[in-house]
Amino acid sequence: xxxxxxxxxxxxxxxxxxxxxxxxxxxxxxxxxxxxxxxxxxxxxxxxxxxxxxxxxxxxxxxxxxxxxxxxxxxxxxxxxxxxxxxxxxxxxxxxxxxxxxxxxxxxxxxxxxxxxxxxxxxxxxxxxxxxxxxxxxxxxxxxxxxxxxxxxxxxxxxxxxxxxxxxxxxxxxxxxxxxxxxxxxxxxxxxxxxxxxxxxxxxxxxxxxxxxxxxxxxxxxxxxxxxxxxxxxxxxxxxxxxxxxxxxxxxxxxxxxxxxxxxxxxxxxxxxxxxxxxxxxxxxxxxxxxxxxxxxxxxxxxxxxxxxxxxxxxxxxxxxxxxxxxxxxxxxxxxxxxxxxxxxxxxxxxxxxxxxxxxxxxxxxxxxxxxxxx
Amino acid sequence: xxxxxxxxxxxxxxxxxxxxxxxxxxxxxxxxxxxxxxxxxxxxxxxxxxxxxxxxxxxxxxxxxxxxxxxxxxxxxxxxxxxxxxxxxxxxxxxxxxxxxxxxxxxxxxxxxxxxxxxxxxxxxxxxxxxxx
Numbered sequence: 001x002x003x004x005x006x007x008x009x010x011x012x013x014x015x016x017x018x019x020x021x022x023x024x025x026x027x028x029x030x031x032x033x034x035x036x037x038x039x040x041x042x043x044x045x046x047x048x049x050x051x052x053x054x055x056x057x058x059x060x061x062x063x064x065x066x067x068x069x070x071x072x073x074x075x076x077x078x079x080x081x082x083x084x085x086x087x088x089x090x091x092x093x094x095x096x097x098x099x100x101x102x103x104x105x106x107x108x109x110x111x112x113x114x115x116x117x118x119x120x121x122x123x124x125x126x127x128x129x130x131x132x133x134x135x136x137x138x139x140x141x142x143x144x145x146x147x148x149x150x151x152x153x154x155x156x157x158x159x160x161x162x163x164x165x166x167x168x169x170x171x172x173x174x175x176x177x178x179x180x181x182x183x184x185x186x187x188x189x190x191x192x193x194x195x196x197x198x199x200x201x202x203x204x205x206x207x208x209x210x211x212x213x214x215x216x217x218x219x220x221x222x223x224x225x226x227x228x229x230x231x232x233x234x235x236x237x238x239x240x241x242x243x244x245x246x247x248x249x250x251x252x253x254x255x256x257x258x259x260x261x262x263x264x265x266x267x268x269x270x271x272x273x274x275x276x277x278x279x280x281x282x283x284x285x286x287x288x289x290x291x292x293x294x295x296x297x298x299x300x301x302x303x304x305x306x307x308x309x310x311x312x313x314x315x316x317x318x319x320x321x322x323x324x325x326x327x328x329x330x331x332x333x334x335x336x337x338x339x340x341x342x343x344x345x346x347x348x349x350x351x352x353x354x355x356x357x358x359x360x361x362x363x364x365x366x367x368x369x370x371x372x373x374x375x
Numbered sequence: 376x377x378x379x380x381x382x383x384x385x386x387x388x389x390x391x392x393x394x395x396x397x398x399x400x401x402x403x404x405x406x407x408x409x410x411x412x413x414x415x416x417x418x419x420x421x422x423x424x425x426x427x428x429x430x431x432x433x434x435x436x437x438x439x440x441x442x443x444x445x446x447x448x449x450x451x452x453x454x455x456x457x458x459x460x461x462x463x464x465x466x467x468x469x470x471x472x473x474x475x476x477x478x479x480x481x482x483x484x485x486x487x488x489x490x491x492x493x494x495x496x497x498x499x500x501x502x503x504x505x506x507x508x
Binding site for chain 2: 123125126127128129130131132133134135136139142143144146147150151191192193194195197243244249
C-alpha cells in the first residue's frame with residue numbers, strides 16, 4: 001500500500017522569466033537549495049537525485065553533472081527523459097526507490113533556460129516531413145486541437161476560457177512571468193500562429209528551475225519536517241504513437257494514468273478540490289478534464305465555460321497561472337502549487353483543500369503522469 | 376533558399392524511388408499483414424523483418440490539418456499561409472502532407488486523392504479533394 005507512505009517534504013524554485021547568464025545546473029542548484037531550506041533538512045541527508053533533462057539542451061550524464069554541482073555522491077542519481085511528464089515520473093521513481101530501500105531522501109528537480117538561451121527545439125523540423133512544412137511543437141498540438149473541434153464541435157470560447165482563467169490566476173501571482181490579464185475578446189482578437197492555435201493558447205517560453213524533496217512519511221517525522229505533504233496517488237501511462245500515426249487524436253493514456261492514481265488514492269474526480277492541469281496548450285486542459293473523468297468526452301467545453309475552473313468555482317485550475325501565465329517550465333511548478341494548496345499557503349488559496357490533483361504530460365501528449373496530494 | 380529535403384537512406388530509398396517513378400508506396404508485413412508508413416526495418420506489430428513495399432491506390436481521407444501563419448524555416452516564408460495535414464490512406468497507413476484546396480474548404484473526413492508534385496526536385500505526395508479538377 002503506497003497511499004500516504006511518502007511525502008513531499010520541501011519545495012523550492014528560482015525566479016521565473018528571463019534569467020540570462022545562468023546555466024541549467026546553476027538554476028537547479030538554487031532550486032534544490034531552496035527546497036532543502038523549505039524542508040528544514042541538511043544536504044547530507046540526500047542520497048537520491050532525480051532530474052529531468054533540460055528540454056532545450058540535452059546533455060549526457062546530466063544527473064552526475066548536477067550531483068557534482070550539488071556536492072553529492074548519491075546512491076541513485078539519474079536524468080529522466082519523458083518530456084513534461086518526467087518530473088512527476090521522477091517523484092514516482094523516487095518513491096519506488098525509497099520503498100525498495102535503495103535511497104532515503106530524494107531531490108526531484110528540473111531547470112532550463114530556453115528564453116535567454118536557445119528556443120530551437122520548439123521550432124524544430126519534424127523529420128523528413130519538414131519537406132511539407134511540418135515544423136514546431138505547437139503544430140502537433142494544433143493537429144489535436146483541430147481534430148477535437150471536428151469531432152466535438154468544441155467552440156473557440158472554450159479554449160479561450162482556459163487561457164483567460166490561467167491569466168486571471170497568474171495576474172494574482174507575484175512570481176508569475178506574465179501577469180497581464182486576458183479577456184475572451186482579447187483572446188479571440190489575437191492573430192493565429194499555427195491555426196487553429198492563437199498566441200494565447202500557447203505556453204510561455206521560460207528560464208527557471210523548481211525542486212522537491214521526497215522521503216517517506218516516517219523519515220519526515222524523524223527529521224522533524226514541519227509541513228510534509230502526503231502523496232496519496234500516482235500513475236503513469238504513455239501514448240507512444242507520434243501524432244501522425246495515432247489512431248485516436250482526441251483521447252490519450254492520460255486516462256490510464258489518472259485511473260491508476262485515483263485507485264491508489266482510493267478517490268475519484270469528485271473528491272478533488274483543486275487541480276493543476278498541464279496547460280502547455282489549451283487543448284491539453286480540455287482533453288485532460290475529459291480523460292480524467294471530470295466530465296464526459298467532448299463536454300469539457302461546457303465545464304470550462306461555466307466558470308467552474310476559476311478561483312471561487314468548484315474546481316479551480318492552475319491557481320498560480322500554469323504554463324500559460326506563471327512559467328512555461330514543464331510541470332514541477334504545478335506540483336509546487338498543489339503542495340501550497342494542501343498546506344494552505346497558496347496566494348489564491350482554495351478553502352478546505354483535502355485533495356489536490358496534478359497532471360503532467362510531455363512530447364505531443366505522448367507521456368502522462370498523475371499525482372494526488374492530500375492529508 | 377532550398378526546401379529542407381528528405382534524407383534518403385537504404386531504409387526509405389524505395390519510398391522516394393516510388394515517388395520519383397510516380398507512385399506512393401507503403402510497407403506491409405508478409406508475416407502478419409500489418410501495413411504502415413514511414414519506413415521501418417521491423418514490423419511494429421509482429422517485430423519481424425522482411426517488410427515489402429506495396430503501391431497505394433492513392434485515395435484516403437483527411438484526419439486533421441493546420442494552417443501555418445508563421446514560418447519556422449525561410450523556405451516557407453513566401454508560402455504563408457500554408458496547410459499541413461494528416462491523411463489516412465484507404466489501406467490504413469497515415470502520412471503528413473499538404474492539401475491542394477482552399478484552407479476554408481478542408482474538413483475532417485474529406486475524401487482526397489494523391490497528386491504528386493515536384494518541389495525543388497523532389498516528388499512529394501500531396502492530396503487534392505476527390506472530384507476536384
